[in-house]
Amino acid sequence: MGSKGFHTTAAALTLALSVSFGAGPAAADHPPPIDAGLLPPGGPATPPTETEHPANSPCFSTQAGGDGPTIPPTQRTLELPDAWQFARGAGQLVAVIDTGVSPHPRLPGLIPGGDYVAAGGDGIEDCDAHGTIVAGLIGAAQLPGQGFAGVAPEARIMTIRQTSALYQTKGAGKEKGPDDMPDGYGKISALASAVRRAADAGARVINISLVACPTSEPTSAEMGALGAAVQYAALDKDAVIVAAAGNTDTCKASNPGLDPLHPTDDPWDHVNSYVVPAWWDAYVLSVGSVDAFGQPSKFSVPGPWVGVAAPGENIISLDPRNTGLTTAKVTNQGQVTPYSGTSFAAPQVSGVAALVRSRFPDLSAAEVIQRIEATAHAPGEGWNPYIGYGTVDPVAALSDQVPRQLPPKLPAGAREQQLPLPKPAPAPDNTARDVALIGTGIVALLLVLGFLASFPLRRRFGVHDTAA
Template structure:
């Protein structure tokens, strides 16, 4: 399986991180079961250096941003989460959230930012963000509150750790030799580096890891690099008790989407008909994957469905901290054109923020139970679960206060056996005896009353005599 690494991709108003491996003509639908048991050994988390030498071409400058969003107005996406209610119980204090992304730039709204390393540029510490992506993700999770400002992170008292693992503006060293002078960088980000970054974050004490990037594959991920990534997420989730949150992917980069529930076959197992495997979301025993919804709570048109999707969160027209200033930003600017921040990349950090709130409020709760609580308290779709928004849109206040009992319905419909119901016996013939007696009795009484009425008048007989003869 050919692996191109992770890339930052912008299309129209969607900014996402993705790599699509093996998507193209000649690939049919892949039929396979759920992930196999992970037996590989997790990699070491260090040192944090690029797997190969890299370069940042001069014709691929860092992206510009469009300022905006400052002021007392609460952004629509944030307002839908009703964070003021949730903050009565927790603001994420004491929780370290690792952001594995394009780097997180230092910002006044991200106090205590912890450099975690750089797998893109040698000598970096993870605090450069040329792509204007990782900083936004970090802001959605943990940007501090400021008087007079409506925007805030979901967990404003949580601390952020940054690990840069990918960038669209870097490439393997020497790649420019085969490009024209106007060709942009091809992007850089290795699956092997993502595996190391996950282990590195877990070993550093992160309680939550946010991964707003995906690898798209048309065949079951079983390369050595993918095995290493699977081992890394299992290690972090099980041995280090970390909540791992990952984006579900966008259709502009994971072009081969997955099927929805077939209304003619509602019990069909969606794991048996996968077109695109999305990693690390695919390992849903260890990863909470997040789809995107619009301002009306509907699944975003770009969100990739899958049997692994756990919950959803707002992912359109996002406002967050600006990597190029002390303020906020509403759009990225490329080639003179601005594009609003939208994508499952920005839905995932909202859920990571909620995970930080829960971990702070319930410090003894295991990572698995935190995920179950977030899923169980989401605003569920009518069918209980679907492959676009999972168990529903996340509800921070409910995740902190609701009593969670019982088991969740399965993430994918399960085939069930049919059973012939017994044909009910015919109903016994109606017994009209009482009705008939009543009718006969009523008729008899009516006749007798008639006769009695007639007998009450005197009868005169005439015998043909006139009055004079009387």
């Protein structure tokens, strides 16, 4: 991988696998044509180089929690019980290319897909407490009395481990102190092979909650292989590829949002940091994160490739360390870190893709993506670089009619519209008031007249002559 790095995209979980990509502004442009000749083989699923897991870096612990009948707040807005009336993901294989997925009773039929981190592994070790959370959000089975379940609870999960913060290239620890963290491990060439491996295995949806963030156009041979792999998976194998949009803690040179002085500028003209594989937006559905109020998460990286958004803060999912649920990871230094990031927004959209593929099996991968984007809760501009076409809506994605073509990923320009002037209000009808006032005046007058007329009578009959 040379000097390139690769990261998971949880807001507080950084899997730095090497040094950064460099510096300097990017000469932004749309992705060039992909060279299909760079397509890598899908196997064997082994690390590109020898690796080691230092003894002073045990697997991360977790904080248990979230069990019980209450639906997690992040899932309430998705209205999953209503969506499950249409489909539950039956018959769909979803590949999770991540840090591995630990076996869990709520992931029945978990398929080991290979390991590009540890030689001889099969992808069912999750030292980083990341891939299992991702898999649970996609396909955790329902249990009586439990509010949490995966978006597509009847989908099957295939796990392919491609990265880990707790591994490193063999021998890298020779110059490290006993308290130093490993370098992390994860090669872009391995990601390209993992994408092809998942597609060849028949995955109908591929979730990639990992990003690399170069600050110049990704044109290396390894990046070319990754581009060829996503094109192959999407076109040749008809797989829906869902990828995280990236976080500002890993993509240090974040892209700007909308310029209020030039709101209709092409966002491709203002890219400071590329995010791959999201960059290849012709083949990848990129997902940003929103908070509990539907606002873009502060850590979510904007970009011209963002397609939709989903809840990505304070996530609850399957615990890789036990048979229950978890609300946070505990680092080896004792730091408790809630699960937040575009890493955890993406799998919820992968779950929706599995639902759509289950309900509409004849739709192509591109048509599934279009349906998800067209039925999202759109922002006022129609599209913006933070949440794309809007927050995903599973019920609408499974039930609404969609247009044949979406507008391009550009904010809609301001429109001038002459509103009709309101008609003059009709003159008020004061008849009832006038009648009441006149009647009251007459009654009052009669009372006064009657009172005055009583004076002579009282004087005549009320005074007596007292003379002898």
